[in-house]
Amino acid sequence: MTRQTTAARLVHPVPDHGAAPIRLQPLPPACAACRVSGLCLPTGLPVDDSQCLGALIGPRIRIHKGAPLFNANDPLTTLYAVRCGSFKTNLNNAEGQGVVINFWMPGDVLGLDAIATEHHVCDAIALEDSEVCPIPYRRLQALARDFPVLQQSLNRLMSREIVREHERVLMLCNLTAEERLANFLIDLSRCFVDRGYSAQSFILRMSREDMASYLGLRLETVCRSVARLRAQGIVNLQGRLVEILDMTALRALEQGVGDIDRKSGPKPPDHLPPG
Template sequence: MPDIRALQVHVLKAACSSCSVMELCLPIGMTSPEIERLDTLIVQRLKVKKGAALYRAGDELRSLYAVRIGSFKTSVLSIDGREQVTGFQIPGEMLGLDAISTDLHACNAVALEDSEVCPIHFAHLEKLAHELPSLQHSFNKILSREIVRDHDMLMMLGNMNSDERLAAFLLNLSQRLKTRGYSSTDFVLKMRREEIGSYLGLRLETICRGIAHLRDQALVEISGRDVKILDLEGLKQLIAGCHRPPAC
């Protein structure tokens, strides 16, 4: 009878080197031997059920999390207890970066569907990054990407009207899915309309009107959570006043 523990170790050992989103995650630009060293930091995969929190605001920083399967939302609570969505993360993206400066998480991370993440112990990651310049470079790129997203979010909220915000959100999600090998024109929204509105700074009724406006312009069809983009170029032209679509 095969050793089950050995099989588990084998699967985990191949986590980075055979992962379908490897090129979007920490191993960017790393050689095979370097990726094998990174593999040693990922001792388990963590499954997170839909609606469950990976971590909550105030929790201590222990690990960063690479999304392998599924999707998450990050959010904070306002003084009056209302949720403010700050981002949506899909495979190949990192969670937990918010805790690096204070060693405490500043937001909640909740699974939008049954998901799986690769926990990377932060202290061990820092130590290995000192030994592998390529890993440090990849990590710096991830941090820079987060800064760019924050800048783009401010641009969106400050310069776009409601229809443009919705169009930019759909276009960005389309592009991110395409990068991961999925359809850029037919996909399912894992988040609720209320959550999209919170992220975009719009009321639910404004989101509903925006969907109707995009449909009337023959740009998209949205039925429930099913999205069909009819005119990608039209969406791009709608937000042409911005340098690029905002990152979500």
């Protein structure tokens, strides 16, 4: 995947929370050539209609690692399709403590949280240098009236996120620490397979702290769970490199029938309440 030369002008004013997004030179056949286009929103458009496609997708934007794509309370103007890189979304509680609610990979569309109120409810932060394709929301609505299949694609994306959140709630309420970690790694494996990568070997872009926050666990609990998976020969996790050595055992653990010692329920000192 070739990187484009960056231009030194801002897309729009951005709060000073980090390095500002930088506009990249657009690729004319961007969607047709994109390896994750099959996961993305523009699949509802006729890809041979360059005028229609150009009317929807703006020039790609690069977001530097640690910089925000958008912040909570920002007005909804644009949805963002992740072309490469990864993001996390955070919710802040009344005390200002952030809770990681999701991770986003190429092909995912960010910004759907703002459709109900027309303001974002979370912060979206780049976990690495990333690129997104901006989709102006008002223009999307107008085109969806002319292309019903595009509206169906948008509805499918929103439904997918609802299902994803329901699954996370079930995970937080019902699974032990090791089961949560197994569930997380299996979900990541599926995501990488969908994007054409290995199911057994991949790199984590999020920190252990972010993993702990997302899983509703304390950091030391995550570290202990990783060590137990390694000791069982199920997963080898060194730094951020993950190697799943025994997928069958990992799936069994996710279902609560693995060999790792399990407790009847989560221990209050180790688990945090769902965010």
